Amino acid sequence: MQWMTLFQKELLENWRNKKWIWVPLVIILLSIMDPITTYYLPQIIDSVGGMEGAVFELPEYAPADVMMMSLAQLSMLGVLVIVLISMGTIAGERKSGISELVLVKPVSYLNYITAKWVAYLVLVWVSLFLGLLVSWYYINLLFGNLSFGDLMITVLFYGIWLTLVVSLSIFYNTLVKSAGLVVFFTILTIMVMSITTNIFNHVLDWSPNNLSGYIIEAIKVGEVSNDLMITGVVTIGISILLVLLSGQIFKHKEMA
Amino acid sequence: MSLLTVENLTKKYGAKTVVDHISFEFGHNKCIALIGPNGAGKTTTLRTLAGLLKPTEGAIQFESMKANQDLRGMIGYLPQYPAFHSWMTGREFLIYSGKLAKLSKEVAAKRADELLHEVGISKEARDERISRYSGGMKQRLGIAQAIIHQPKLLILDEPVASLDPLGRRDVLVLMEKLKQDMTILFSTHILNDAEEVSDELILLNQGHIIESGSLSELRKKYQTTVFELQVEDDINSYQDKIDALQSISSTKIERNMMFITVSDINHAREEILAVATEENWPITTFSINQASLEDMFMRVVKS
Structure with missing residues (x-):
């Protein structure tokens, strides 16, 4: 099947250019950085000489709060990494001319786009799972009990957020030819979404940007709220819409 | 019956008309050279025929199919500066191309091996990454990927322009051989090459066809x-x-x-x-x- 051919090629490419090695590693690092540094902060302060006389009241963190730190890191640097690895997936191929050889074959444009989309989603979801799994291990070791179910809720719903990030990147990949512009527009869109969500907080209950907040709520309470469910569905909806739209744009756009 | 009929094909970029109402047709198993100076509209014409560009106006009809249909399955195309996934090996790339053209895995692999032999890519080079290939090898690999699905029409954009004399000779000999099985439409500004392999010529200048016909007709006329x-x-x-x-x-x-x-x-x-x-x-x-x-x-x- 043609779709599988395109999909396998993406997986193989990401394997040969080592994305399958460094992306999970970076996501793992980002996920455990804050839990570990937070736990060892007193020792770190001591070992660099301490502060004579100053008394630090380090707050006690609940496991859910520490998980939030991991997500906060992923929301900043993790998102950036994802945009950077996917920035040239179509734009770069069009710029270099490789897409000419591919698209001159009877390849469906939607297959071309969705194969890339799914290939990056697999990479991102696996990395996210590994990252949060290690983070969860340390949280349980250092801060207290967090159930495996809570981990799965976090992975599932945060994965949906990252799915939207990948979809945005793919969308801009079909719009512009320069990988730099793809990064710019994707980050800009996420920032604008975040600002809009903050300003119109009272009406935008189901904005994708609320996902992290709802996730933390859910693992604190131990129950997935309706808001979280609906926000997840809305986010998936927007992602699929973006990919379908990309297909349409690509179909009507010339590959030159 | 004609293999390809092009009627009033026009391509505009904004106000600039690159190809201006050109019409031509040709039959099966011919070799047609599209010649003209740089900027004549050769590449634009070929890319439009290959389905990479959409005509502003005009009709492209393949055999008895409806006009302006998706012809990509019947056509093989090699751009002037082909770019490959350089992390693949030559053989992998050919199999990939074949599978994209809807060949089964087995058929694609078989065709790939045949073609590697036919275009003269050595046994050792087959499993090397394309990033290590020379210009001539890339061009031959480019031709191989264009004919992997046995298209009826092979479109080559300046197939020999970037090659040294030896590589040029190889490609011309290969074209001579291929023309027994398919129609070849190629552009060039090297007239000797056109003279050597083509049966018919189309002369393009500033987006217009200024002359066309068989080589001997044109000779006689001029x-x-x-x-x-x-x-x-x-x-x-x-x-x-x-x-x-x-x-x-x-x-x-x-x-x-x-x-x-x-x-x-x-x-x-x-x-x-x-x-x-x-x-x-x-x-x-x-x-x-x-x-x-x-x-x-x-x-x-x-x-």
Whole structure:
């Protein structure tokens, strides 16, 4: 099947250019950085000489709060990494001319786009799972009990957020030819979404940007709220819409 | 029946018309050369035919199919500067191309091996990454990927322009062989190549077809005879005397050689030799040349 051919090629490419090695590693690092540094902060302060006389009241963190730190890191640097690895997936191929050889074959444009989309989603979801799994291990070791179910809720719903990030990147990949512009527009869109969500907080209950907040709520309470469910569905909806739209744009756009 | 019929094909970029209402058609198992100077619209025409660009106006019809359908399954295309996934090996890339063209895995692998042999990519090079390939090897791999699905029409954009003489020869021989199984449409600005492999020519200039037809037809139409004259002393001093002769249509001097275009060979030869003998010109070269495609091209493009 043609779709599988395109999909396998993406997986193989990401394997040969080592994305399958460094992306999970970076996501793992980002996920455990804050839990570990937070736990060892007193020792770190001591070992660099301490502060004579100053008394630090380090707050006690609940496991859910520490998980939030991991997500906060992923929301900043993790998102950036994802945009950077996917920035040239179509734009770069069009710029270099490789897409000419591919698209001159009877390849469906939607297959071309969705194969890339799914290939990056697999990479991102696996990395996210590994990252949060290690983070969860340390949280349980250092801060207290967090159930495996809570981990799965976090992975599932945060994965949906990252799915939207990948979809945005793919969308801009079909719009512009320069990988730099793809990064710019994707980050800009996420920032604008975040600002809009903050300003119109009272009406935008189901904005994708609320996902992290709802996730933390859910693992604190131990129950997935309706808001979280609906926000997840809305986010998936927007992602699929973006990919379908990309297909349409690509179909009507010339590959030159 | 024609293999491909193109009617009033037009391609505009904003206000700029790159290809302007061109129409042509050709049959099966032909080799057609699209020639023209840089910027004539050759690449745009080929890319439109390959389905990479959408025509602003006009119809492209393949055999008895409806006009402007997706023809990509019937066509093989090699761009002027093909880019490959350089992390793949040559063999992997061919199999990938074949599978994209809807061949099964087994058939694609079999075709890939056949073609690697046919285009002359050595056994060792097959499993090397394309990033290590030379320009000539990439061009041959490019042709192989274009014909992996046995298209009826093979479109090659400047297939030999970037190759050294040896590579050029290889590709021309390969085209000669391929033309037994498919129609080849290729662009070039090297007229010798066109002369060598093509049956028909289409001359494009500034987006218009200015001339087309078979090689022999065009030869006949534009046939002129040119004498080449060289003398020991300054050739310029002889130009007026030659120009004065009745049977001469024009003269020009390039690098101390005079090119004399004539209408009637026999008459002109008599006249020139007569005056030369009479005045005892120190002639070193005097020869007759049939106009080459290049002269024809220059004349048509300039007029």
